[in-house]
Amino acid sequence: MLNFLVEGIFFLLSLWFKFLIEGILFLISMGEAPAFYADNLPGDIQKKVDAQSECNERTVVVGSKIYVIDGVDHESGSTIGVRIFDKSSGEWINPTVLGTKPKSSKHHSAVLLNDDRVLVVRGNSDSSECLWFLEVGTPFVKEHEKNLGDEVVAWSKGVLGNAEKPIVISGPSGVGKGTLISKLMKEFPSAFGFSVSHTTRAPREKEQNGIHYHFTDRNVMEREIKDGKFLEFASVHGNLYGTSVEAVEVVADAGKICILDIDVQGARSVRATALDAIFIFISPPSFEELEKRLRARATETEEQIQKRLQNARAELEQGKSSGLFDHILVNDDLETCYEKLKDILCLRDGVKSACNTFPESVDLSIEHPVSKIDQKLMINCTTAEHEKASNNMYALNLSLIKGGAPGRTRGLNMYAVNPLTDDVNGTSHIPELNGIQF
Ligand SMILES: Nc1nc2c(ncn2[C@@H]2O[C@H](COP(=O)(O)OP(=O)(O)O)[C@@H](O)[C@H]2O)c(=O)[nH]1
Ligand SMILES: Nc1ncnc2c1ncn2[C@@H]1O[C@H](COP(=O)(O)OP(=O)(O)O)[C@@H](O)[C@H]1O
Structure with a gap:
């Protein structure tokens, strides 16, 4: 008798459940x-x-x-x-x-x-x-x-x-970051895009606003930082530098791999965000060579050179010891360093294929x-x-x-x-038509 009762309740419950599911599926199909x-x-x-x-x-x-x-x-x-x-x-x-x-x-x-x-x-x-x-x-x-x-x-x-992973390149001033990035962009123009940072420092002679940096006033940049427009920012050599969210996203939207040239503090901030990047630190063969390159570039005053050299010691310490970077490259001979950079980025044989179609x-x-x-x-x-x-x-x-x-x-x-022919109610399988997969 008890068995009969339990079976009856089970039957009614399963019937109710069946109607419920069918009702929901009907609504969805409509x-x-x-x-x-x-x-x-x-x-x-x-x-x-x-x-x-x-x-x-x-x-x-x-x-x-x-x-x-x-x-x-x-x-x-x-x-x-x-x-x-x-x-x-x-x-x-x-x-x-x-x-x-x-x-x-x-x-x-x-x-x-x-x-x-x-x-x-x-x-x-x-x-x-x-x-x-x-x-x-x-x-x-x-x-x-x-x-x-x-x-x-x-x-x-x-x-x-x-989008493919962005590339963060850090290293002390004068080590050759800009030179390596320019070579990469020149050889692979359709694969890479540069994240144009904001800075409060004055433009150098050949630098163009919107191409090398977005040159901006400190109070404007501070307000935009407050408004959450920046992925990261840092005070470097006495000026504010920062990567806006938009600077990175426009490169990815164009289907290109984004390259960021930022200092070690900035690299640490990016590590803490959702941006999944490859972190590369460029090191000089010696401190003397770094000083020689900075002076030979002739873009800074003596006072600025001294400040950069002082900061370089701390950056070299942090870059090499923190485990923050995935790769450390020594930029001694430029061509050798560039070849190693291409190895890391899987750029051996010709153009890197476009990532998004x-x-x-x-x-x-x-x-x-x-x-x-x-x-x-x-x-x-x-x-x-x-x-x-x-x-x-x-x-x-x-x-x-x-x-x-x-x-x-x-x-x-x-x-x-196609709702007429495809199993749109299925929870486990939704067919791809015409190979349209974005
Ligand atoms: N955190 C951060 N650092 C930046 C950014 N843009 C540039 N930098 C760093 O600021 C430092 C000074 O850059 P710059 O004034 O162009 O001098 P340079 O490195 O000697 O050519 C370098 O270490 C750059 O990598 C940025 O958006 N964020
Ligand atoms: N491997 C290298 N050997 C000699 N000089 C180099 C090398 N790499 C870069 N340079 C020179 O050093 C100077 C600083 O390079 P740059 O790319 O402006 O450095 P960063 O962007 O790191 O400040 C430039 O004059 C550049 O031509």
Whole structure:
């Protein structure tokens, strides 16, 4: 009798579970978004949010906070805006927004991922502008909230595919870093791009603004550092030097490997970021030779030369002993050193192959219901204008995402899927059509 009862309960439970799963799969196959991001707010709070909201906005709930993502920012009028409604205090918060903001959007979707970031998909845009991450609780955001004592959110642009590792080159002034980098850029112009740093030092005779450095005022640079625009910065020989997030990302966006010429303090800061780089230290054959090269270059005053030589001793100590660098190269004979550098970078036989190719661009329609299955998002672009197209649904694989604010979120994988013939409900397999893999 007991057996019979248990079997009966099991049968009813399995039937209920089957209907539940089938119901969810049906919704997804219809291109409907499951309820996980259609926030069910209590009535009084919903009213408060509605009273302040424009029609073109999306809300995402994280704990006691409601993030309202507006198609147009009220202040700038040209970018997407972010406001926060705190349910516990009933107050609106205008957060400090870090990172490059996405351009305003007539229609966008917002999906919460792992409770610390929101994927925002901008409708009617191509692959370079459609995917954005709004970080709300990542370590980067938390660190800046601590420093600023303010509510912080940070934008990171989603980029399809991966870029190759950047190369950080450090070493004392006059050792030959610039000479080696110029040779590399000249021999492999399509493979490498130089990260143009900001500096407060005055330009040398042949240096051009925007090519060798972004020459800037100290107060402007200090404000931009506060605003989170720099990946790293340091005070070197009495001046401020820094690598902006943008300087590194524009090189990677062009599908090139980024080369950074920065001091040892900067290299240490970069090691602590999400930027996965190769660290190379260039050392002189002797201190006397270093001094000879610095003087022969004739770009500094005697006082500046003395300062650089003094700093060089400390840099040589740190560079060789800290374990910070993956490779140490002695620049004695220039050609020999250059050949060794090419060995490290696998540049033996001819041009290094380009790392990113994008065979076809993504073209999202204005209306694009988004649904999430495990680490994959289905973006449905079935609209009147796309009705006849066979590839009107995209699958976006988020399982390999890397990086994030400050900078880009890379490693996104997007496939065109035909909802009529492909297994779009499957959680384990999403077919790649036409070999479109970004
Ligand atoms: N931390 C950091 N150091 C930088 C940056 N740009 C240049 N440097 C370093 O600043 C130092 C001085 O550079 P520069 O004034 O061009 O003199 P040079 O090295 O003698 O040619 C060098 O060690 C550079 O590697 C940067 O963006 N960040
Ligand atoms: N291996 C080398 N042997 C002799 N002179 C060199 C060598 N490498 C570079 N130089 C010279 O030394 C000077 C300093 O080089 P540079 O590339 O400006 O150094 P850094 O960028 O590290 O400050 C330049 O005049 C350059 O032509």
